[in-house]
Amino acid sequence: KAGVTQTPRYLIKTRGQQVTLSCSPISGHRSVSWYQQTPGQGLQFLFEYFSETQRNKGNFPGRFSGRQFSNSRSEMNVSTLELGDSALYLCASHPTSGDSNEQFFGPGTRLTVL
Amino acid sequence: GDSVTQMEGPVTLSEEAFLTINCTYTATGYPSLFWYVQYPGEGLQLLLKATKADDKGSNKGFEATYRKETTSFHLEKGSVQVSDSAVYFCALHLNFGNEKLTFGTGTRLTIIP
Numbered sequence: 620k621a622g623v624t625q626t627p628r629y630l631i632k633t634r635g636q637q638v639t640l641s642c643s644p645i646s647g648h649r650s651v652s653w654y655q656q657t658p659g660q661g662l663q664f665l666f667e668y669f670s671e672t673q674r675n676k677g678n679f680p681g682r683f684s685g686r687q688f689s690n691s692r693s694e695m696n697v698s699t700l701e702l703g704d705s706a707l708y709l710c711a712s713h714p715t716s717g718d719s720n721e722q723f724f725g726p727g728t729r730l731t732v733l
Numbered sequence: 734g735d736s737v738t739q740m741e742g743p744v745t746l747s748e749e750a751f752l753t754i755n756c757t758y759t760a761t762g763y764p765s766l767f768w769y770v771q772y773p774g775e776g777l778q779l780l781l782k783a784t785k786a787d788d789k790g791s792n793k794g795f796e797a798t799y800r801k802e803t804t805s806f807h808l809e810k811g812s813v814q815v816s817d818s819a820v821y822f823c824a825l826h827l828n829f830g831n832e833k834l835t836f837g838t839g840t841r842l843t844i845i846p
Contacts, residue, residue, distance in 0.1 A: 623776075652832050662822065662836040675831050709776055713832050720765050720784070720826050722834060724776035 621646065623712050623725035631731045637698040640728045644691050644712030650674075651693040652722065653685060656707040665708075668693050697730075705732045735760045739823050739837030746813055747845050754808040754840045756797075756823035764825040766790075766799055766806040767834070771820045780808075780821070815844045 624643045632638050644651050652675075653665040664677040668687035685695040691712075697704055707729050711722040740755040758764065765784045769777040781790030786801035795810045806823060823837040 625776075650832050652834075654834075661838045662834075664833045664835070667832050669832075675833055677833070711777075711832075711834075720832075721767075721779055721782065722832065724769075724778070726774075726776045 623710055623723050625710050625725040625728050629729050632700050633733050634700055636700050639694050639696045640708055642693045642710030645723055648712035648714050649691050650713040652711045653695050654709045656709055700732045702732050735835045737823050737825055737835055737837035740840050743841040745843045748815055749812045752810040752813045754821055756806045756837060758804050758825050760825055762827050764827050767824045768797055768808050769822045813844050815846055818842055818844045
């Protein structure tokens, strides 16, 4: 099975712009979670989507949003970018069936805001 | 709230040395516990996990035992290799239906030949 894929892998934007990141989960996985990784704050949970609905949300401002499509692919959007949004954004997929609570991570999208 | 406290890094060891990375947690309920590893330029890979008290997770020579009495999940390896150089994250997961993972700050491990 193919793993979790994220596109693009690298992105450079300027302050005030917006950005959309994409995540394709492992085939058959219906839950997708997003995390932000920074040197200062570590790994922080952004939100989780299941069956096209946001199921859980972390403590991030409304500039951070996401959605999930019927094929379970997910996108996250950050509007009005700030310098502090520079980070590695990781996507994880989860099978949501059986008793496994393991999550599978993609390679991440590294966003640099100038 | 739920939290994970990890041993501060960086940690530098010689090849074949014994490794311990400490991890303690605070949680309301009975979490599952994980160790993830991140190699340079990559995402996170699950190293091992334990879902209930006294469970021992093991993989690639690494072990960790879920200790409810001390709320700990310390990572150990008897003889490290250069290829073990990476960042290690301890994490907890509380509830099905809520897939949020709570991570520790990460410990950077460097193994010197």
